[in-house]
Amino acid sequence: MHVDMHQDVWALNNKEGDSNREWLDSRGIWAVNIMGSPGAGKTTVLEQLLPILHRDFRVGVIEGDVATSKDAQRISALGIPVIQLETQGVCHLDGRMVRSGLEALESLRLELLFIENVGNLVCPADFFLGEHARLAVLSTVEGGDKIVKYPTLFRRVSALAVTKTDLLPFTDFDMESAASDFAGFGSGRPVFAVSKSDGIAGVAAWVRTMSRNRARADMADEQR
Amino acid sequence: MHEAGLMASVLEIIDESRRGNNLRRVSAITLQVGELNGALPDALQFAFDALRPEHPWLDPACVLEIEAVEARLQCLDCRYQGPGDSMICPVCQSGLTRLVQGEEFEILGYDGEPDEAGGY
Numbered sequence: 001m002h003v004d005m006h007q008d009v010w011a012l013n014n015k016e017g018d019s020n021r022e023w024l025d026s027r028g029i030w031a032v033n034i035m036g037s038p039g040a041g042k043t044t045v046l047e048q049l050l051p052i053l054h055r056d057f058r059v060g061v062i063e064g065d066v067a068t069s070k071d072a073q074r075i076s077a078l079g080i081p082v083i084q085l086e087t088q089g090v091c092h093l094d095g096r097m098v099r100s101g102l103e104a105l106e107s108l109r110l111e112l113l114f115i116e117n118v119g120n121l122v123c124p125a126d127f128f129l130g131e132h133a134r135l136a137v138l139s140t141v142e143g144g145d146k147i148v149k150y151p152t153l154f155r156r157v158s159a160l161a162v163t164k165t166d167l168l169p170f171t172d173f174d175m176e177s178a179a180s181d182f183a184g185f186g187s188g189r190p191v192f193a194v195s196k197s198d199g200i201a202g203v204a205a206w207v208r209t210m211s212r213n214r215a216r217a218d219m220a221d222e223q224r
Numbered sequence: 225m226h227e228a229g230l231m232a233s234v235l236e237i238i239d240e241s242r243r244g245n246n247l248r249r250v251s252a253i254t255l256q257v258g259e260l261n262g263a264l265p266d267a268l269q270f271a272f273d274a275l276r277p278e279h280p281w282l283d284p285a286c287v288l289e290i291e292a293v294e295a296r297l298q299c300l301d302c303r304y305q306g307p308g309d310s311m312i313c314p315v316c317q318s319g320l321t322r323l324v325q326g327e328e329f330e331i332l333g334y335d336g337e338p339d340e341a342g343g344y
Contacts, residue, residue: 003245004333009233126226126262152262155311184310187319 016095020130023102024113030211031113033129035153036137037146038119041163041194043071045137046114048200050080053207057112062101064093064118071116081108092123095130102130112211121146125153133158133210135203140164140173147181155185158210159192161203166195227263230329231271235279238334242281247336251283254333258293258326260309265290283337295326 024031034042046061053059061082063071072084083101085093098115105113115131117124134157138146141164147154154160160182162175179191192202234255242250257263272288297308301318308314311321 001245001247001338002333002335003241003247005237005241005331006333007237007331009230009237009329009331122262123226152260155260183319184312186311187321 014095014128016099017128017130018095020095020099020102021132022130023099024130024132027106027109028215029110029113030214031115031129031131031133032207033115033117033124033131033134034137035117035121035124035134035157036119037121037139037142040119040137040139040142042116042119042137043074044196045135045161045163045194045200045203046116047074047078048194048196049114049204049207050075050078052200052204053112054078054080056208057211058108058110059112059114060105060108060110062093062098062105062113062115064097064116066090066118081105081110087118091118091120092127093117093129094127098129112207121150121153125150125156132214136160138162138178140167140171143171144173144178144181147178147185151185154182157189159190159203159206161192161194163194164196165193165199166197227267228271228274230263231268231275234331235272235275235282237331239279239281242334242336245336246339248339249281249283249337250286250334251337252287252289252335253331254289254291256291256293256328256330256332258295258328260295260323260326261329263329265292291332293325293328296324297321298324 036042050059059080061075061080063082063084064087065071066087066089069084072082075082083104085097085101115129136154136157138160140162162178175193182191190206193199238250238253268290269288276282294307295309296306298305298321299313299318300320302313302316304313304315312319313321
């Protein structure tokens with residue numbers, strides 16, 4: 001006997017992400033999943049972003065790391081609520097892990113949430129956590145070829161922040177070809193050049209616009 | 225990258241389905257995997273063989289068939305539809321494209337042997 005299934009296995013893998021999304025939407029929280037290599041500058045981007053966004057939003061962070069709470073300590077030092085998820089060896093966050101972080105932050109009535117994924121350019125791309133947008137962080141010192149070498153991740157993000165641009169003169173990273181490689185995997189997505197002292201305002205403006213558009217769309221839905 | 229986990233999910237899903245259909249043994253499984261999916265057929269086969277002993281309902285001769293699905297683009301500018309492994313249209317170089325297929329991971333179906341009437 002033959003049984004026809006046509007069962008999408010990814011959909012099942014992402015079931016927990018879908019349920020997180022409902023959880024976030026019902027509480028009016030807009031979430032960004034930040035992905036990139038270890039050392040790309042994901043936490044540093046957050047350290048620059050949070051003091052800006054903190055003025056307009058109740059913002060919180062979920063930090064994913066294989067071990068330690070070093071990143072959470074850096075965020076906590078800014079006075080921003082943060083939950084550290086230690087994956088104990090697992091190379092990415094999944095929906096189930098993130099759910100426990102969401103529940104721990106529930107009482108804070110957040111409006112904006114950043115989820116910093118485990119540093120890795122491969123696995124995190126495959127796991128939907130419930131986020132509304134994905135930001136890839138790639139540093140100039142890693143080399144511009146990473147975009148085409150890790151196509152799945154760069155194909156599945158909504159924006160790219162290129163960090164450590166103050167080191168551009170010392171690397172062979174080419175902003176133009178990086179932007180065109182990135183556009184090759186999906187056009188119309190912003191690319192931000194960020195250094196320690198410059199460029200973060202662009203990322204902050206993107207988050208602000210995206211999250212407010214979302215809130216406006218929700219309101220329109222309710223009025224319908 | 226996560227072939228072992230994916231394969232474990234596949235076997236769980238099929239186990240549940242074959243119980244619901246009163247099938248004692250499963251003799252063939254067919255998957256459909258997009259070439260942009262990231263799951264490698266060889267690694268899936270390896271995971272299948274490694275997990276086999278945990279699932280006595282799998283016939284010792286059960287084969288795993290993996291159908292590859294090529295990546296296909298649709299260009300919103302020139303209406304090209306066809307193969308493409310980046311998101312740039314190979315005809316007009318436009319970036320306004322969408323992926324029609326190539327990222328899927330599906331269980332298409334399986335073959336099973338019914339419980340004998342009155343048996344087990």
